[in-house]
Amino acid sequence: MLIWERPEPPARSTPSPLDRERIVRAAMRLADADGLEAVSLRKVAAALDAGPMRLYRYVDTKEELLDLMVDAVYGEIRVPEPTAGDWRARVRSLARGTRDAALRHEWFADLLGGRPHLGPAAIGHLEATAAALRSAPGLGDDASALMRSMETVNAYVLGVIRHEIADRRAERASRLTEQQWQAAAGPYLNRVLASGAYPTLAHIVANAAQRDPAAAFDTGLDMLLEGIAAASRSGPGTTTQN
Incomplete structure (x- = not known):
């Protein structure tokens, strides 16, 4: 049974109370300070002044803990109301929120990609992105086109985030600022x-023209959304001939 369906153990009266939220927050603090390599059940237990075996009542493996951490970050991203602005504004809000969250928690980008995350916050974020793109004129109920649009947006956002974080890490490793480099x-x-x-x-x-990373992110995203709009207006199965 996945952790999302497994109930949390009942609370115990101890000098160091535990629950999944405390465990996840402690793990996130370790990762924020020193990266994912600093996260282990033993180190999280030490940070909480608890024995490692107590943590196994709440999470079975480190992989489950990482899943919980990812979902906690998704939970920090504000999901716009379905009627808040047009579809592009909602996609921009979600994309910017993802970028901001990843820059606060650099390790978050290391855990994105591959198999989809199934936590409630992650699924809510995915649903909000899908619903926003579904509102693009011409996209509607074309599930295949909608999936391609979601994959394209996710690839752009993840690619830019990873590039920015790689630059940050390289600057720290070399001890040279961007201007010095x-x-x-x-x-x-x-x-x-x-x-x-x-x-x-x-x-x-x-x-x-030189732009700051946030402005460059917005410009690229706008170009991408314009492409999605143009493709959706051309209708399903239509290709553009040069």
Whole structure:
């Protein structure tokens, strides 16, 4: 039986009371401070001043604990009301909330992807995203198109989040800020681009406006949603010929 269907054990009167929420919050604090490698049932038990065997009354494995942690983060993401703004506004709200949550809990992105998460908050987030996209004109009840749109949005959000977090981790590991790294790498890059071998990249570097990560995230998401809208307007099974 999955943990989502397994009732929580009754509370006991002890000097160090336990429940799943306390266990999950303690594990999240460890992960926020030192990454997922810092999370184990033994370390969580020590943080709660409890014996490790007591935790097994609440979670059977570390994998279950990680599932609970992921769902707790999903629970931090505000789900917009179904009537709050148009479909794009609701998708943007969910995507931005996911990004914000991942930047607060960097380990969250490491646990996304692969098999879907089945906790109540995760399923609620998925339902809200699906419902918002279903409201796109022309998408409606085309389940296959809706699934492709959800996969595309999720791939974009996860890809950007992982890229941002990788940049953060690289900066911490190298102890160089983004500006310091650019100053160190700049002369080499300028020589490479001046060779004329990479004209398109040279054009982008010379002329593209620099945006902060949040603005870049929003711009890319808007481009993606415009593509979904255009595809949905063209109707099911329609392809665009060049």
